Ligand SMILES: Nc1ncnc2c1ncn2[C@@H]1O[C@H](COP(=O)(O)OP(=O)(O)OP(=O)(O)O)[C@@H](O)[C@H]1O
């Protein structure tokens with residue numbers, strides 16, 4: 001056994017080493033290229049193939065974009081303009097169509113002199129969303145968010161102001177009843193909160209509406225649902241579906257977790273049925289079947305019907321996303337809430353849901369984005385969605401017969417902008433919540 | 439066997455056991471499916487008692503104290519807490535839960551709320567205390583557990599020992615008459631165990647009725663007036679700490695003590 005080896009030799013450093021710059025292969029662009037694009041033979045090969053594909057795509061489509069025509073009154077004029085400038089056989093995009101018909105992509109067949117109404121609704125949407133999306137804003141702004149849906153409905157469809165007011169009064173009465181009774185029993189309060197408005201709408205609204213309309217006929221010009229189309233239709237259905245499907249999804253998720261057999265069974269059957277059926281089927285139900293179940297003579301608006309089924313569809317998915325969030329919470333959170341004496345609803349509202357929803361944000365937003373894109377399927381029940389309904393209508397015009405890619409690109413770009421903003425917002429929210437709590 | 443020593447002397451002037459009964463358990467049984475976890479439990483706890491429950495893993499200690507605030511349901515027998523019998527009646531359960539505080543092994547603080555919000559939540563929503571008053575109470579108890587300066591942080595920013603002290607303060611904010619502890623120090627590093635035990639000793643000094651499941655035998659000897667030893671879902675032995683540790687009667691207790699005390 002030797003006791004003098006390299007490790008045991010005493011050593012004392014006399015001068016500390018200064019930091020030296022890293023070799024060029026370790027910094028800046030060179031390093032980035034090496035690490036990300038040319039890390040090894042396979043990686044390098046993939047990079048080259050990728051570059052070739054991008055090159056092919058760009059060279060294939062670039063001329064079409066470069067030959068864009070912005071001023072023309074028909075497809076034929078577009079073609080002539082392209083041939084005139086770039087010779088025979090050249091192809092070019094005909095954006096002139098968008099220029100002429102953009103308002104139909106946006107508003108459908110809404111009367112042009114009333115465009116201010118959907119525009120106001122859209123602007124007010126952001127006013128209503130702001131305090132919900134950005135918690136820094138003053139809480140009083142939430143008051144407007146609460147009444148916004150009714151304001152939006154009235155502005156979009158027009159007509160007398162009294163029916164929407166009655167709806168609002170019904171909700172108000174339900175809320176008052178709940179406040180009054182919640183001191184005695186949570187269940188009683190919830191039953192009253194549902195029953196009071198329903199009874200009010202069923203029995204009091206008719207006579208009250210007649211009375212008020214005869215005394216004070218306030219109203220704006222009505223616009224029928226068949227005038228809606230394009231993004232106005234997609235956003236109306238999408239936003240309506242989002243607003244209604246989140247609470248419904250939460251209730252379904254809680255129902256599925258419930259100990260009560262009936263509630264649990266109902267939730268499971270509902271969720272599994274809706275998820276097992278294509279959305280198109282549900283839309284056909286909305287357009288055809290629902291009328292059989294309703295009393296004859298009731299005119300149940302087609303957009304509202306579609307919105308309800310889209311809501312149910314999205315709610316089933318959201319319920320499953322939230323169930324994942326609920327399952328991810330440790331049992332200890334439920335136990336601590338119980339041990340402190342919080343009842344079921346308070347524990348859910350104050351402890352469980354804030355945490356479960358936070359975990360579920362990415363999934364919920366994905367569902368919203370999916371749902372918003374799916375609103376284009378309403379074309380199958382005869383509504384004019386922006387992707388197929390409106391372009392088909394425009395193609396039916398002899399002037400624009402044969403136009404193909406331009407509407408897809410235009411509508412796709414708008415969808416992308418809207419969905420990408422939703423996705424970015426969800427990332428912002430996730431980061432913010434993470435920062436807040438750690 | 440070495441006597442435990444805490445740095446300061448324990449003030450026993452308020453540690454009085456009264457005749458009033460705080461918890462009464464009669465012939466209580468509990469099953470998990472076919473598994474008989476708790477068997478014929480009889481236990482009476484007087485107000486002001488400090489009881490330590492010990493026993494091997496899986497002997498049913500946690501299950502027993504979780505039955506007392508109905509985190510677990512018992513299938514036969516009676517549990518009466520502060521004169522209220524625990525049945526499936528939700529009113530009784532809520533009443534008992536608001537009188538009984540519980541501290542868990544893993545703290546179970548609410549991570550999305552600040553320390554102060556953790557402490558004021560139940561008083562505001564269950565006891566309907568005005569927010570300002572609830573915050574004052576919360577600060578009072580946070581000072582008592584010596585972390586008032588953390589009030590506006592989130593639980594994730596605190597050490598384990600601090601979190602457990604917050605959990606104790608959170609329970610105290612409900613002004614409970616009985617406190618249950620389920621291995622409050624088992625998830626902590628040694629240096630943090632002491633700060634939590636100190637807090638618990640202070641509570642005992644004020645005359646709180648306490649039931650603690652713990653392996654801290656030093657704490658048991660210093661503070662408890664009774665030690666209960668459980669095995670296989672039964673109470674095997676109970677005695678005052680001195681006799682329990684120095685003169686155990688049953689073979690199981692002797693075996694357990696020799697294992698836990700290491701000789
Ligand atoms: N939810 C449950 N379902 C089925 N069995 C359970 C459940 N909870 C506990 N048990 C079983 O009941 C027995 C008693 O559990 P308990 O948690 O009360 O033991 P303990 O004495 O607290 O043990 P430890 O010291 O490990 O915490 C154990 O055998 C355990 O496996």
Ligand SMILES: [Mg+2]
Pocket residue numbers: 499500501620621
């Ligand atoms: Mg245990």
